[in-house]
Amino acid sequence: MAETAGTDNNLGSDSSVPPGKADNVPEWLQQLLSNTGIRVNGPNPWDPQIHDPRFYRRVLQEGSLGAGESYMDGWWDCARLDEFFTRLMSRHLEKEITGKWVAVKHWMMARLVNLQSVSRAFQVGEQHYDVGNDLYQAMLDSTMCYSCGYWHQAEELHQAQRAKLDLACRKMELQTGDKVLDIGCGWGSFAEFAAREYQASVTGVTISKEQQKLARDRCEGLPVDIRLQDYRSLQGKFDKLVSIGMFEHVGQKNYDTYFRKARALMEDEGIFVLHTIGKMESQLGTDPWIHKYIFPNGAIPSLTQISEACEPYFIVEDVHNFGQDYDRTLMSWLENFRAAWPTLKKQYNERFYRMWTYYLQCCAGGFRSRNLQLFQLVLRKPGSALSRYHSPR
Structure with a gap:
Protein backbone atom coordinates (compact mmCIF):
# COMPACT_ATOMS: atom_id res chain seq x y z
CA MET A 1 0.00 0.00 0.00
CA ALA A 2 2.01 2.91 -1.33
CA GLU A 3 0.55 5.59 0.90
CA THR A 4 0.48 3.79 4.21
CA ALA A 5 2.55 0.63 4.40
CA GLY A 6 6.05 0.20 5.67
CA THR A 7 7.96 2.09 8.33
CA ASP A 8 8.28 5.51 6.69
CA ASN A 9 7.83 7.90 9.59
CA ASN A 10 7.07 10.72 7.16
CA LEU A 11 3.60 9.20 7.03
CA GLY A 12 3.11 9.64 10.76
CA SER A 13 0.84 11.96 12.72
CA ASP A 14 1.08 15.74 12.73
CA SER A 15 3.55 16.51 15.52
CA SER A 16 1.96 19.93 16.11
CA VAL A 17 -1.32 18.49 17.42
CA PRO A 18 -2.01 20.06 20.81
CA PRO A 19 -2.90 17.80 23.74
CA GLY A 20 -6.26 17.68 25.47
CA LYS A 21 -9.81 17.99 24.14
CA ALA A 22 -11.38 20.43 21.70
CA ASP A 23 -14.55 21.25 23.65
CA ASN A 24 -16.02 24.02 21.52
CA VAL A 25 -18.21 21.78 19.39
CA PRO A 26 -19.70 23.62 16.39
CA GLU A 27 -23.48 23.97 16.28
CA TRP A 28 -23.72 22.25 12.89
CA LEU A 29 -22.09 19.11 14.27
CA GLN A 30 -24.23 19.05 17.40
CA GLN A 31 -27.37 19.26 15.26
CA LEU A 32 -26.13 16.57 12.91
CA LEU A 33 -25.55 14.13 15.77
CA SER A 34 -28.58 15.15 17.84
CA ASN A 35 -30.62 11.98 17.17
CA THR A 36 -27.80 9.46 17.02
CA GLY A 37 -26.92 8.97 20.68
CA ILE A 38 -23.42 10.23 19.84
CA ARG A 39 -22.04 13.05 21.96
CA VAL A 40 -18.76 14.69 21.02
CA ASN A 41 -16.32 14.27 23.93
CA GLY A 42 -19.05 12.37 25.77
CA PRO A 43 -18.70 9.51 28.28
CA ASN A 44 -19.78 6.59 26.09
CA PRO A 45 -17.30 4.34 24.28
CA TRP A 46 -18.85 5.35 20.91
CA ASP A 47 -18.44 9.07 21.63
CA PRO A 48 -15.57 10.65 19.65
CA GLN A 49 -12.89 12.41 21.69
CA ILE A 50 -11.56 15.40 19.77
CA HIS A 51 -7.93 16.34 20.49
CA ASP A 52 -7.44 19.04 17.89
CA PRO A 53 -9.99 21.80 17.06
CA ARG A 54 -8.85 21.77 13.42
CA PHE A 55 -10.80 18.54 13.12
CA TYR A 56 -14.12 20.38 12.77
CA ARG A 57 -13.14 22.51 9.80
CA ARG A 58 -11.41 19.58 8.16
CA VAL A 59 -14.55 17.44 8.33
CA LEU A 60 -16.75 20.33 7.19
CA GLN A 61 -14.56 20.93 4.14
CA GLU A 62 -13.49 17.37 3.25
CA GLY A 63 -16.23 15.18 4.67
CA SER A 64 -15.47 11.50 5.20
CA LEU A 65 -11.99 11.89 3.70
CA GLY A 66 -11.14 14.55 6.27
CA ALA A 67 -12.67 12.50 9.08
CA GLY A 68 -10.63 9.43 8.19
CA GLU A 69 -7.36 11.26 7.59
CA SER A 70 -7.68 13.29 10.79
CA TYR A 71 -8.21 10.03 12.70
CA MET A 72 -5.07 8.62 11.09
CA ASP A 73 -3.27 11.81 12.15
CA GLY A 74 -4.38 11.38 15.77
CA TRP A 75 -6.67 14.41 15.88
CA TRP A 76 -9.47 12.35 17.45
CA ASP A 77 -10.11 8.95 19.00
CA CYS A 78 -13.05 6.71 19.76
CA ALA A 79 -12.97 3.59 21.92
CA ARG A 80 -15.68 1.86 19.86
CA LEU A 81 -15.45 3.11 16.31
CA ASP A 82 -17.68 0.26 15.16
CA GLU A 83 -20.52 1.51 17.37
CA PHE A 84 -19.85 5.11 16.35
CA PHE A 85 -20.24 4.23 12.68
CA THR A 86 -23.27 2.02 13.36
CA ARG A 87 -25.10 4.93 14.99
CA LEU A 88 -24.01 7.34 12.28
CA MET A 89 -25.03 5.08 9.40
CA SER A 90 -28.28 3.94 10.98
CA ARG A 91 -29.44 7.53 10.50
CA HIS A 92 -27.80 7.67 7.04
CA LEU A 93 -25.71 10.61 8.20
CA GLU A 94 -22.67 9.42 6.28
CA LYS A 95 -24.34 11.11 3.30
CA GLU A 96 -24.31 14.41 5.17
CA ILE A 97 -20.60 14.31 5.94
CA THR A 98 -19.28 12.83 2.70
CA GLY A 99 -18.13 16.29 1.68
CA LYS A 100 -20.16 17.80 -1.14
CA TRP A 101 -17.35 18.75 -3.52
CA VAL A 102 -15.39 15.59 -2.80
CA ALA A 103 -18.51 13.51 -3.44
CA VAL A 104 -19.23 15.31 -6.70
CA LYS A 105 -15.66 14.68 -7.83
CA HIS A 106 -15.96 10.94 -7.22
CA TRP A 107 -19.41 10.81 -8.86
CA MET A 108 -18.04 12.54 -11.94
CA MET A 109 -15.02 10.24 -12.08
CA ALA A 110 -17.24 7.15 -11.91
CA ARG A 111 -19.53 8.56 -14.59
CA LEU A 112 -16.93 9.85 -17.05
CA VAL A 113 -13.93 7.57 -16.49
CA ASN A 114 -13.64 3.78 -16.54
CA LEU A 115 -11.85 3.45 -13.20
CA GLN A 324 -25.17 -9.29 9.00
CA ASP A 325 -22.58 -12.08 9.06
CA TYR A 326 -19.99 -9.64 7.70
CA ASP A 327 -20.16 -7.59 10.90
CA ARG A 328 -19.05 -10.59 12.93
CA THR A 329 -16.40 -11.47 10.35
CA LEU A 330 -14.89 -7.98 10.41
CA MET A 331 -14.82 -7.84 14.19
CA SER A 332 -13.04 -11.21 14.24
CA TRP A 333 -10.44 -9.81 11.83
CA LEU A 334 -10.07 -6.74 14.04
CA GLU A 335 -9.44 -8.93 17.07
CA ASN A 336 -6.81 -10.94 15.19
CA PHE A 337 -5.14 -7.81 13.84
CA ARG A 338 -4.89 -6.20 17.27
CA ALA A 339 -3.54 -9.39 18.80
CA ALA A 340 -0.85 -9.60 16.09
CA TRP A 341 0.11 -5.92 16.20
CA PRO A 342 3.08 -6.33 18.60
CA THR A 343 4.70 -8.40 15.84
CA LEU A 344 3.30 -6.54 12.83
CA LYS A 345 4.42 -3.12 14.06
CA LYS A 346 7.99 -4.05 13.17
CA GLN A 347 6.91 -3.72 9.52
CA TYR A 348 4.10 -1.14 9.71
CA ASN A 349 3.91 2.22 11.44
CA GLU A 350 1.38 3.63 13.89
CA ARG A 351 -0.49 5.55 11.20
CA PHE A 352 -1.06 2.29 9.34
CA TYR A 353 -2.46 0.76 12.54
CA ARG A 354 -4.93 3.62 12.93
CA MET A 355 -5.90 3.43 9.26
CA TRP A 356 -6.47 -0.33 9.34
CA THR A 357 -8.52 -0.38 12.55
CA TYR A 358 -10.57 2.56 11.22
CA TYR A 359 -11.24 0.64 7.99
CA LEU A 360 -12.34 -2.57 9.70
CA GLN A 361 -14.65 -0.82 12.18
CA CYS A 362 -16.10 1.54 9.59
CA CYS A 363 -17.08 -1.46 7.46
CA ALA A 364 -18.45 -3.33 10.49
CA GLY A 365 -20.69 -0.34 11.22
CA GLY A 366 -21.88 -0.37 7.62
CA PHE A 367 -23.07 -3.96 7.86
CA ARG A 368 -24.40 -3.67 11.41
CA SER A 369 -26.55 -0.70 10.38
Whole structure:
Protein backbone atom coordinates (compact mmCIF):
# COMPACT_ATOMS: atom_id res chain seq x y z
CA MET A 1 0.00 0.00 0.00
CA ALA A 2 2.01 2.91 -1.33
CA GLU A 3 0.55 5.59 0.90
CA THR A 4 0.48 3.79 4.21
CA ALA A 5 2.55 0.63 4.40
CA GLY A 6 6.05 0.20 5.67
CA THR A 7 7.96 2.09 8.33
CA ASP A 8 8.28 5.51 6.69
CA ASN A 9 7.83 7.90 9.59
CA ASN A 10 7.07 10.72 7.16
CA LEU A 11 3.60 9.20 7.03
CA GLY A 12 3.11 9.64 10.76
CA SER A 13 0.84 11.96 12.72
CA ASP A 14 1.08 15.74 12.73
CA SER A 15 3.55 16.51 15.52
CA SER A 16 1.96 19.93 16.11
CA VAL A 17 -1.32 18.49 17.42
CA PRO A 18 -2.01 20.06 20.81
CA PRO A 19 -2.90 17.80 23.74
CA GLY A 20 -6.26 17.68 25.47
CA LYS A 21 -9.81 17.99 24.14
CA ALA A 22 -11.38 20.43 21.70
CA ASP A 23 -14.55 21.25 23.65
CA ASN A 24 -16.02 24.02 21.52
CA VAL A 25 -18.21 21.78 19.39
CA PRO A 26 -19.70 23.62 16.39
CA GLU A 27 -23.48 23.97 16.28
CA TRP A 28 -23.72 22.25 12.89
CA LEU A 29 -22.09 19.11 14.27
CA GLN A 30 -24.23 19.05 17.40
CA GLN A 31 -27.37 19.26 15.26
CA LEU A 32 -26.13 16.57 12.91
CA LEU A 33 -25.55 14.13 15.77
CA SER A 34 -28.58 15.15 17.84
CA ASN A 35 -30.62 11.98 17.17
CA THR A 36 -27.80 9.46 17.02
CA GLY A 37 -26.92 8.97 20.68
CA ILE A 38 -23.42 10.23 19.84
CA ARG A 39 -22.04 13.05 21.96
CA VAL A 40 -18.76 14.69 21.02
CA ASN A 41 -16.32 14.27 23.93
CA GLY A 42 -19.05 12.37 25.77
CA PRO A 43 -18.70 9.51 28.28
CA ASN A 44 -19.78 6.59 26.09
CA PRO A 45 -17.30 4.34 24.28
CA TRP A 46 -18.85 5.35 20.91
CA ASP A 47 -18.44 9.07 21.63
CA PRO A 48 -15.57 10.65 19.65
CA GLN A 49 -12.89 12.41 21.69
CA ILE A 50 -11.56 15.40 19.77
CA HIS A 51 -7.93 16.34 20.49
CA ASP A 52 -7.44 19.04 17.89
CA PRO A 53 -9.99 21.80 17.06
CA ARG A 54 -8.85 21.77 13.42
CA PHE A 55 -10.80 18.54 13.12
CA TYR A 56 -14.12 20.38 12.77
CA ARG A 57 -13.14 22.51 9.80
CA ARG A 58 -11.41 19.58 8.16
CA VAL A 59 -14.55 17.44 8.33
CA LEU A 60 -16.75 20.33 7.19
CA GLN A 61 -14.56 20.93 4.14
CA GLU A 62 -13.49 17.37 3.25
CA GLY A 63 -16.23 15.18 4.67
CA SER A 64 -15.47 11.50 5.20
CA LEU A 65 -11.99 11.89 3.70
CA GLY A 66 -11.14 14.55 6.27
CA ALA A 67 -12.67 12.50 9.08
CA GLY A 68 -10.63 9.43 8.19
CA GLU A 69 -7.36 11.26 7.59
CA SER A 70 -7.68 13.29 10.79
CA TYR A 71 -8.21 10.03 12.70
CA MET A 72 -5.07 8.62 11.09
CA ASP A 73 -3.27 11.81 12.15
CA GLY A 74 -4.38 11.38 15.77
CA TRP A 75 -6.67 14.41 15.88
CA TRP A 76 -9.47 12.35 17.45
CA ASP A 77 -10.11 8.95 19.00
CA CYS A 78 -13.05 6.71 19.76
CA ALA A 79 -12.97 3.59 21.92
CA ARG A 80 -15.68 1.86 19.86
CA LEU A 81 -15.45 3.11 16.31
CA ASP A 82 -17.68 0.26 15.16
CA GLU A 83 -20.52 1.51 17.37
CA PHE A 84 -19.85 5.11 16.35
CA PHE A 85 -20.24 4.23 12.68
CA THR A 86 -23.27 2.02 13.36
CA ARG A 87 -25.10 4.93 14.99
CA LEU A 88 -24.01 7.34 12.28
CA MET A 89 -25.03 5.08 9.40
CA SER A 90 -28.28 3.94 10.98
CA ARG A 91 -29.44 7.53 10.50
CA HIS A 92 -27.80 7.67 7.04
CA LEU A 93 -25.71 10.61 8.20
CA GLU A 94 -22.67 9.42 6.28
CA LYS A 95 -24.34 11.11 3.30
CA GLU A 96 -24.31 14.41 5.17
CA ILE A 97 -20.60 14.31 5.94
CA THR A 98 -19.28 12.83 2.70
CA GLY A 99 -18.13 16.29 1.68
CA LYS A 100 -20.16 17.80 -1.14
CA TRP A 101 -17.35 18.75 -3.52
CA VAL A 102 -15.39 15.59 -2.80
CA ALA A 103 -18.51 13.51 -3.44
CA VAL A 104 -19.23 15.31 -6.70
CA LYS A 105 -15.66 14.68 -7.83
CA HIS A 106 -15.96 10.94 -7.22
CA TRP A 107 -19.41 10.81 -8.86
CA MET A 108 -18.04 12.54 -11.94
CA MET A 109 -15.02 10.24 -12.08
CA ALA A 110 -17.24 7.15 -11.91
CA ARG A 111 -19.53 8.56 -14.59
CA LEU A 112 -16.93 9.85 -17.05
CA VAL A 113 -13.93 7.57 -16.49
CA ASN A 114 -13.64 3.78 -16.54
CA LEU A 115 -11.85 3.45 -13.20
CA GLN A 116 -11.68 -0.33 -13.60
CA SER A 117 -10.29 -0.48 -17.14
CA VAL A 118 -7.76 -3.14 -18.13
CA SER A 119 -4.93 -0.60 -17.74
CA ARG A 120 -6.07 0.20 -14.16
CA ALA A 121 -7.11 -3.32 -13.14
CA PHE A 122 -3.93 -4.14 -11.23
CA GLN A 123 -3.90 -0.95 -9.11
CA VAL A 124 -5.98 -2.40 -6.27
CA GLY A 125 -3.71 -5.46 -6.19
CA GLU A 126 -0.61 -3.31 -5.90
CA GLN A 127 -2.06 -0.97 -3.26
CA HIS A 128 -4.23 -3.24 -1.13
CA TYR A 129 -3.62 -6.95 -1.68
CA ASP A 130 0.15 -6.66 -2.08
CA VAL A 131 0.55 -4.70 1.16
CA GLY A 132 2.02 -7.81 2.80
CA ASN A 133 1.06 -11.47 3.15
CA ASP A 134 2.24 -11.32 6.76
CA LEU A 135 -0.57 -8.86 7.53
CA TYR A 136 -3.28 -11.01 5.99
CA GLN A 137 -1.96 -14.26 7.43
CA ALA A 138 -2.13 -12.67 10.88
CA MET A 139 -5.58 -11.16 10.40
CA LEU A 140 -7.42 -13.92 8.55
CA ASP A 141 -8.00 -17.51 9.57
CA SER A 142 -6.07 -20.41 8.05
CA THR A 143 -8.38 -20.62 5.01
CA MET A 144 -7.09 -17.14 4.03
CA CYS A 145 -10.62 -16.10 3.09
CA TYR A 146 -10.80 -12.30 2.80
CA SER A 147 -14.58 -12.19 2.46
CA CYS A 148 -17.68 -12.68 4.58
CA GLY A 149 -17.95 -15.88 6.58
CA TYR A 150 -21.22 -17.79 6.95
CA TRP A 151 -22.05 -17.87 10.66
CA HIS A 152 -25.37 -19.76 10.48
CA GLN A 153 -24.05 -22.64 12.59
CA ALA A 154 -20.50 -21.45 13.20
CA GLU A 155 -19.03 -20.45 16.55
CA GLU A 156 -15.69 -19.06 15.40
CA LEU A 157 -14.10 -17.53 12.29
CA HIS A 158 -12.53 -20.65 10.81
CA GLN A 159 -15.81 -22.56 10.99
CA ALA A 160 -17.65 -19.63 9.40
CA GLN A 161 -15.21 -19.42 6.49
CA ARG A 162 -15.26 -23.15 5.78
CA ALA A 163 -19.06 -23.03 5.94
CA LYS A 164 -19.06 -20.20 3.38
CA LEU A 165 -16.80 -22.15 1.02
CA ASP A 166 -18.88 -25.29 1.38
CA LEU A 167 -22.09 -23.33 0.84
CA ALA A 168 -20.73 -21.99 -2.45
CA CYS A 169 -19.74 -25.51 -3.54
CA ARG A 170 -23.18 -26.87 -2.73
CA LYS A 171 -24.91 -23.98 -4.48
CA MET A 172 -22.97 -24.69 -7.67
CA GLU A 173 -23.71 -28.42 -7.27
CA LEU A 174 -20.00 -29.14 -7.49
CA GLN A 175 -19.08 -32.66 -8.61
CA THR A 176 -15.85 -34.65 -8.72
CA GLY A 177 -13.84 -33.70 -11.78
CA ASP A 178 -15.72 -30.45 -12.50
CA LYS A 179 -13.64 -27.74 -14.16
CA VAL A 180 -14.13 -24.59 -12.09
CA LEU A 181 -13.12 -20.99 -12.79
CA ASP A 182 -12.54 -18.83 -9.70
CA ILE A 183 -12.66 -15.17 -10.79
CA GLY A 184 -10.71 -13.25 -8.17
CA CYS A 185 -9.25 -16.22 -6.33
CA GLY A 186 -7.41 -14.30 -3.62
CA TRP A 187 -4.95 -16.46 -1.72
CA GLY A 188 -6.53 -19.64 -3.10
CA SER A 189 -9.02 -20.33 -0.32
CA PHE A 190 -11.86 -21.56 -2.52
CA ALA A 191 -9.53 -23.29 -4.99
CA GLU A 192 -7.84 -25.29 -2.24
CA PHE A 193 -11.15 -26.17 -0.56
CA ALA A 194 -12.89 -27.25 -3.78
CA ALA A 195 -9.90 -29.33 -4.89
CA ARG A 196 -9.45 -31.06 -1.52
CA GLU A 197 -13.07 -31.55 -0.47
CA TYR A 198 -14.80 -32.00 -3.85
CA GLN A 199 -11.93 -33.21 -6.07
CA ALA A 200 -12.61 -30.41 -8.55
CA SER A 201 -10.09 -28.94 -10.98
CA VAL A 202 -9.80 -25.20 -10.38
CA THR A 203 -8.37 -22.31 -12.38
CA GLY A 204 -8.04 -19.17 -10.29
CA VAL A 205 -7.18 -15.67 -11.47
CA THR A 206 -5.98 -12.73 -9.38
CA ILE A 207 -4.52 -9.28 -10.05
CA SER A 208 -2.19 -9.51 -7.03
CA LYS A 209 1.35 -10.89 -7.31
CA GLU A 210 1.48 -11.62 -3.59
CA GLN A 211 -1.82 -13.48 -3.70
CA GLN A 212 -0.68 -15.56 -6.65
CA LYS A 213 2.56 -16.50 -4.90
CA LEU A 214 0.92 -17.63 -1.67
CA ALA A 215 -2.02 -19.30 -3.42
CA ARG A 216 0.35 -21.40 -5.52
CA ASP A 217 2.22 -22.48 -2.40
CA ARG A 218 -1.03 -23.39 -0.62
CA CYS A 219 -2.37 -25.37 -3.56
CA GLU A 220 0.83 -27.21 -4.47
CA GLY A 221 0.09 -30.78 -5.49
CA LEU A 222 -3.59 -30.10 -6.14
CA PRO A 223 -5.32 -29.77 -9.54
CA VAL A 224 -5.22 -25.98 -9.21
CA ASP A 225 -3.82 -23.38 -11.61
CA ILE A 226 -3.39 -19.86 -10.18
CA ARG A 227 -2.88 -17.14 -12.79
CA LEU A 228 -1.95 -13.46 -12.58
CA GLN A 229 -4.53 -12.33 -15.10
CA ASP A 230 -7.42 -9.94 -15.68
CA TYR A 231 -10.75 -11.70 -16.14
CA ARG A 232 -11.31 -10.02 -19.51
CA SER A 233 -8.45 -11.96 -21.12
CA LEU A 234 -9.66 -15.42 -20.05
CA GLN A 235 -10.39 -18.12 -22.61
CA GLY A 236 -11.86 -21.63 -22.52
CA LYS A 237 -14.92 -23.34 -21.08
CA PHE A 238 -15.68 -24.31 -17.49
CA ASP A 239 -18.38 -26.41 -15.84
CA LYS A 240 -18.82 -24.04 -12.92
CA LEU A 241 -17.87 -20.44 -12.13
CA VAL A 242 -17.42 -18.73 -8.78
CA SER A 243 -16.46 -15.20 -7.82
CA ILE A 244 -16.09 -14.40 -4.12
CA GLY A 245 -15.37 -10.80 -3.12
CA MET A 246 -14.14 -9.67 -6.54
CA PHE A 247 -17.21 -8.09 -8.16
CA GLU A 248 -16.70 -5.00 -5.97
CA HIS A 249 -13.70 -4.18 -8.21
CA VAL A 250 -15.51 -4.54 -11.56
CA GLY A 251 -17.22 -1.14 -11.76
CA GLN A 252 -20.51 -0.12 -13.36
CA LYS A 253 -18.97 0.60 -16.76
CA ASN A 254 -17.77 -3.00 -16.95
CA TYR A 255 -20.76 -4.94 -15.62
CA ASP A 256 -21.97 -5.87 -19.11
CA THR A 257 -18.47 -6.97 -20.14
CA TYR A 258 -18.14 -9.02 -16.96
CA PHE A 259 -21.37 -10.97 -17.36
CA ARG A 260 -20.95 -11.39 -21.10
CA LYS A 261 -17.48 -12.84 -20.48
CA ALA A 262 -18.73 -15.11 -17.70
CA ARG A 263 -21.45 -16.49 -19.98
CA ALA A 264 -18.92 -17.16 -22.75
CA LEU A 265 -16.64 -19.02 -20.32
CA MET A 266 -19.38 -21.26 -18.88
CA GLU A 267 -20.74 -24.49 -20.30
CA ASP A 268 -24.45 -24.42 -21.16
CA GLU A 269 -25.48 -26.44 -18.12
CA GLY A 270 -23.07 -24.61 -15.83
CA ILE A 271 -23.76 -22.71 -12.61
CA PHE A 272 -22.21 -19.41 -11.56
CA VAL A 273 -22.09 -18.43 -7.85
CA LEU A 274 -21.49 -14.70 -7.42
CA HIS A 275 -20.63 -13.49 -3.90
CA THR A 276 -20.39 -9.70 -3.46
CA ILE A 277 -20.90 -6.84 -1.04
CA GLY A 278 -23.95 -4.80 -2.01
CA LYS A 279 -25.51 -1.42 -1.32
CA MET A 280 -29.13 -0.66 -0.57
CA GLU A 281 -29.27 2.03 -3.26
CA SER A 282 -27.88 2.27 -6.78
CA GLN A 283 -25.07 4.82 -6.76
CA LEU A 284 -21.98 5.80 -8.70
CA GLY A 285 -18.59 6.21 -7.07
CA THR A 286 -17.46 5.13 -3.63
CA ASP A 287 -16.50 6.66 -0.31
CA PRO A 288 -13.53 9.01 -0.89
CA TRP A 289 -11.54 7.75 2.10
CA ILE A 290 -12.05 4.08 1.14
CA HIS A 291 -11.11 4.93 -2.44
CA LYS A 292 -7.87 6.65 -1.43
CA TYR A 293 -6.58 4.35 1.28
CA ILE A 294 -8.24 0.93 1.01
CA PHE A 295 -9.86 -0.06 -2.29
CA PRO A 296 -8.89 2.26 -5.15
CA ASN A 297 -11.42 2.28 -7.99
CA GLY A 298 -13.89 0.14 -6.04
CA ALA A 299 -17.63 0.22 -6.71
CA ILE A 300 -20.24 -1.45 -4.50
CA PRO A 301 -23.25 -2.58 -6.57
CA SER A 302 -26.91 -2.59 -5.64
CA LEU A 303 -29.05 -5.65 -6.30
CA THR A 304 -30.79 -3.68 -9.05
CA GLN A 305 -27.50 -2.94 -10.80
CA ILE A 306 -26.50 -6.60 -10.64
CA SER A 307 -29.81 -7.95 -11.89
CA GLU A 308 -30.05 -5.43 -14.74
CA ALA A 309 -26.49 -6.17 -15.87
CA CYS A 310 -26.84 -9.95 -15.84
CA GLU A 311 -30.37 -9.95 -17.34
CA PRO A 312 -29.24 -10.42 -20.98
CA TYR A 313 -26.99 -13.34 -20.07
CA PHE A 314 -28.26 -15.25 -17.03
CA ILE A 315 -31.29 -16.34 -15.06
CA VAL A 316 -31.07 -15.48 -11.36
CA GLU A 317 -31.94 -18.77 -9.67
CA ASP A 318 -31.27 -17.74 -6.08
CA VAL A 319 -30.44 -14.62 -4.05
CA HIS A 320 -29.12 -15.02 -0.51
CA ASN A 321 -28.40 -12.01 1.71
CA PHE A 322 -26.32 -12.72 4.81
CA GLY A 323 -24.82 -9.26 5.23
CA GLN A 324 -25.17 -9.29 9.00
CA ASP A 325 -22.58 -12.08 9.06
CA TYR A 326 -19.99 -9.64 7.70
CA ASP A 327 -20.16 -7.59 10.90
CA ARG A 328 -19.05 -10.59 12.93
CA THR A 329 -16.40 -11.47 10.35
CA LEU A 330 -14.89 -7.98 10.41
CA MET A 331 -14.82 -7.84 14.19
CA SER A 332 -13.04 -11.21 14.24
CA TRP A 333 -10.44 -9.81 11.83
CA LEU A 334 -10.07 -6.74 14.04
CA GLU A 335 -9.44 -8.93 17.07
CA ASN A 336 -6.81 -10.94 15.19
CA PHE A 337 -5.14 -7.81 13.84
CA ARG A 338 -4.89 -6.20 17.27
CA ALA A 339 -3.54 -9.39 18.80
CA ALA A 340 -0.85 -9.60 16.09
CA TRP A 341 0.11 -5.92 16.20
CA PRO A 342 3.08 -6.33 18.60
CA THR A 343 4.70 -8.40 15.84
CA LEU A 344 3.30 -6.54 12.83
CA LYS A 345 4.42 -3.12 14.06
CA LYS A 346 7.99 -4.05 13.17
CA GLN A 347 6.91 -3.72 9.52
CA TYR A 348 4.10 -1.14 9.71
CA ASN A 349 3.91 2.22 11.44
CA GLU A 350 1.38 3.63 13.89
CA ARG A 351 -0.49 5.55 11.20
CA PHE A 352 -1.06 2.29 9.34
CA TYR A 353 -2.46 0.76 12.54
CA ARG A 354 -4.93 3.62 12.93
CA MET A 355 -5.90 3.43 9.26
CA TRP A 356 -6.47 -0.33 9.34
CA THR A 357 -8.52 -0.38 12.55
CA TYR A 358 -10.57 2.56 11.22
CA TYR A 359 -11.24 0.64 7.99
CA LEU A 360 -12.34 -2.57 9.70
CA GLN A 361 -14.65 -0.82 12.18
CA CYS A 362 -16.10 1.54 9.59
CA CYS A 363 -17.08 -1.46 7.46
CA ALA A 364 -18.45 -3.33 10.49
CA GLY A 365 -20.69 -0.34 11.22
CA GLY A 366 -21.88 -0.37 7.62
CA PHE A 367 -23.07 -3.96 7.86
CA ARG A 368 -24.40 -3.67 11.41
CA SER A 369 -26.55 -0.70 10.38
CA ARG A 370 -27.72 -2.70 7.31
CA ASN A 371 -26.43 0.00 4.95
CA LEU A 372 -24.25 -2.69 3.41
CA GLN A 373 -25.38 -6.16 2.39
CA LEU A 374 -23.73 -9.40 1.31
CA PHE A 375 -25.35 -11.02 -1.70
CA GLN A 376 -24.75 -14.55 -2.95
CA LEU A 377 -26.44 -15.10 -6.29
CA VAL A 378 -26.79 -18.31 -8.27
CA LEU A 379 -26.82 -17.66 -12.02
CA ARG A 380 -27.53 -20.01 -14.93
CA LYS A 381 -27.89 -19.65 -18.67
CA PRO A 382 -31.50 -19.37 -19.89
CA GLY A 383 -31.17 -22.63 -21.84
CA SER A 384 -30.48 -24.58 -18.64
CA ALA A 385 -33.83 -23.60 -17.11
CA LEU A 386 -35.34 -26.96 -18.07
CA SER A 387 -33.27 -28.64 -15.35
CA ARG A 388 -34.55 -27.58 -11.94
CA TYR A 389 -32.19 -25.87 -9.50
CA HIS A 390 -32.48 -26.79 -5.82
CA SER A 391 -31.05 -24.32 -3.32
CA PRO A 392 -29.08 -26.07 -0.55
CA ARG A 393 -30.07 -23.47 2.06
